[in-house]
Structures are given as C-alpha cells and as structure tokens.
Amino acid sequence: MEPPLKFRHLRTFMEVARLKSVIRAAESLHVSQPAVTKTIRELEEMLDARLLEREGRGIRLTRTGEVFLRHAGATITALRQAMDSVSREVANAAPPLRIGALPTVSARIMPQAMLSFLAEETGSIIKIVTGDNAVLLEQLRLGELDLVVGRLAAPEKMKGFSFEHLYSEHVVFAVRASHPLLAAGVDVLDRLGDFPVLMPTRHSIIRPVVEQFLIAHGIAALPVQIETVSDSFGRAFLRRSDAVWIISEGVVAGDIADNSLAVLPLDMTGTSGPVGLTMRAESLPSLPLMLLMQAIRTAAQGKAEAAGI
Structure with a gap:
C-alpha cells in the first residue's frame, strides 16, 4: 500500500x-x-x-x-481557504483580506482606497504587505495573499493568474534637488557613471526595463551600483549624496511634488509598464474583497486623472 x-x-x-x-x-x-x-x-x-x-x-x-x-498550488490555496472559513465560522467574523502592494502603490493608491473601503464597514481584518513584485506573486500563488496590486509580470510568471490593468507607470532617474546633473548643458547619460547609482534588484520586475534602457543608450556598465528596493534607504541616501536613483515614478511622486527630489531630463516613455490587480485565476473574490478592489480602481483612476493621464 x-x-x-x-x-x-x-x-x-x-x-x-x-x-x-x-x-x-x-x-x-x-x-x-x-x-x-x-x-x-x-x-x-x-x-x-x-x-x-x-x-x-x-x-x-x-x-x-x-x-x-x-495543481499543488491550487490544493494548498483550497486548504488555506477551508481553514479560514472554519476559523471565521467559529469566530463569527468577516473574511480577512490579505493584500500585496508595490511600494509605489502603497504610497499613492492604498491610503485613499482604504479610506473608501473602511467606510463600507465590512468588519474584515485587513493585512497589507509591501514588497518586491516577484515575492508578492509567489505569496499569491501559495495562497498567502488574496490580491496583488503591482506590475504585470512576464508571461511565464503569470501562469495561473488573471490581471486587470489600472494604469501605466514609467521609470525615472531621481536625484536631490541641487544635483550637478541638473545643471544646464550637462549630458546626463555621458556623466551618469560619475555618480553612485541605486539600481532595482536583479529579480525586480523593472530591472530588465532599466537594463534595456541603459544598453540602448550605450551604457554597458556603471562603476558604482547599489541594488535596493528600499524606498526609505533611497530617499535618505539621495538627501546625503549625489547618487542617482533609478526607480518607478510613483515611489518618488510625493518627493518630486514637494521639491525634495528632482527627475533628470531623460525621455523615459519606453520604460512604461502596466500596473494592475493580479489574482489567482481560479479564485472567487468575497464581497469584502470585491468592495476593496473597487475602492482601489477608484483611487487609481483619481490619481491618473490628477496626473493628466
């Protein structure tokens, strides 16, 4: 046997x-x-x-x-959902909502979305996890998250998932407001290697986009690179140095608006990528999750209209 x-x-x-x-x-x-x-x-x-x-x-x-x-992923997800259902039945509570969001989404979209959702008074326990897109998708696949609000991943990474587009976001080269590369007449790309560069980590979703941009502009390597996905480190380091931070625009939108950081004058239209809602294809969202998804859609639309997109 x-x-x-x-x-x-x-x-x-x-x-x-x-x-x-x-x-x-x-x-x-x-x-x-x-x-x-x-x-x-x-x-x-x-x-x-x-x-x-x-x-x-x-x-x-x-x-x-x-x-x-x-099939193993679907089985584990079903087991987790069964355990959650029993726990909710015992506690007579609303289903918990476990949301993964990119740092840019956590800063720009989720605060307004949460205010709108809380007004619905569903009683749901909410968990918001911020992290790298690839890590969040793995947690979604394992049933540890119910929804990821992030960038559209490569086709091979999206097997078993559904994606709903919300808006598009491009990459920027951010620096402190008085950076030497902002001076008139400076060839930004020619002098980029003179400064430390904060790069997205090798497994981050925007890393290939950044590498393609650099190669297309004749930059095969940068002398001093620091790989990071920490927005708190990026902000602190730029305020204390002449480093250049290559990051999604949404992460530094607030810093740009208050003039604490600036964007280098480069054409980054080719780095634009879709941001949206990713779920497991076989999952059926609960009513509270549907309400939260609608709140996220509305908040994203509001940001897009404010930016003139």
Whole structure:
C-alpha cells in the first residue's frame, strides 16, 4: 500500500520549486536538508514521475513538475481557504483580506482606497504587505495573499493568474534637488557613471526595463551600483549624496511634488509598464474583497486623472 499524500509533501515541493534549491528550502521550512530530499523522493515515488532535476548548481522543474506545481498550488490555496472559513465560522467574523502592494502603490493608491473601503464597514481584518513584485506573486500563488496590486509580470510568471490593468507607470532617474546633473548643458547619460547609482534588484520586475534602457543608450556598465528596493534607504541616501536613483515614478511622486527630489531630463516613455490587480485565476473574490478592489480602481483612476493621464 502506497503512503498517503500529506500536506508536507506539497509544501516541501512548493518551497523547493520556489527557491530552486533544496538547501534554501530546508532553511525556509526549518527542517534538515535530508528531510527535504526524503520528502521529495517520497512524492516522486507516489506519483511515479520525476518532478525536479539538477540544472548547474540549482534545480529546475521537469515538464511533469510544472504541471504538478499548478495543481499543488491550487490544493494548498483550497486548504488555506477551508481553514479560514472554519476559523471565521467559529469566530463569527468577516473574511480577512490579505493584500500585496508595490511600494509605489502603497504610497499613492492604498491610503485613499482604504479610506473608501473602511467606510463600507465590512468588519474584515485587513493585512497589507509591501514588497518586491516577484515575492508578492509567489505569496499569491501559495495562497498567502488574496490580491496583488503591482506590475504585470512576464508571461511565464503569470501562469495561473488573471490581471486587470489600472494604469501605466514609467521609470525615472531621481536625484536631490541641487544635483550637478541638473545643471544646464550637462549630458546626463555621458556623466551618469560619475555618480553612485541605486539600481532595482536583479529579480525586480523593472530591472530588465532599466537594463534595456541603459544598453540602448550605450551604457554597458556603471562603476558604482547599489541594488535596493528600499524606498526609505533611497530617499535618505539621495538627501546625503549625489547618487542617482533609478526607480518607478510613483515611489518618488510625493518627493518630486514637494521639491525634495528632482527627475533628470531623460525621455523615459519606453520604460512604461502596466500596473494592475493580479489574482489567482481560479479564485472567487468575497464581497469584502470585491468592495476593496473597487475602492482601489477608484483611487487609481483619481490619481491618473490628477496626473493628466
């Protein structure tokens, strides 16, 4: 008789698939590396199929593994929803809302959206997580979030998700208000390498857009780069240095408006990307979540109209 499929099999497989590493999955799950290897082997024996294979120093999914990943994610999501439903029934409470938002969305859209939503008096417990787009999508896939308000990811990253466009946002090169590159007659791109540059991290969704822009303008490398997705560090560092911060416009919109930061005069129209609502394709939003989504749409529309978009 074959051993029964258990939650730990699915959770371990999902974590190895997410991190592309048995060692890192073991650290994330707080178990030993042999335990992770044993669990994956048990799962493959139950399915009579290879789910993972080595690729260089890492691990990648086989075709069978990719198929199983979609079903495993849906199963874990269903279990989480079932547990939430029982907890709500016991507590006689409204369903919790778990929202992931990019820093730019958290700063520009979510405050007004939350004010509108709270006026509905649904009684829902709300959790808002701010972070990198890729991380938020993984949390959405695992059922840890119900909705992500962020940039549209690459097609291969959007499998199993639905996306609703809200507005488009481009990348800017931000500096302190009295930066030398703002002086008249300065060739910004020619002198960019003279200053430290804050770059989006390698796994951030706007990193390829930034790299394409730099390459298209003949900038193959920058001498001093600092990779960060921290808006608090970016603001603090720019106010104390001549660094250039390459970031989505929404993150620094308030700083530009109060003249504490400025944008370098570059044509960034080619870096525009859609921002919107991402959900799991199979999920059915609760009434409170539908009300919050509408509040986000209204707030995003208001920002777009104010910006003349």
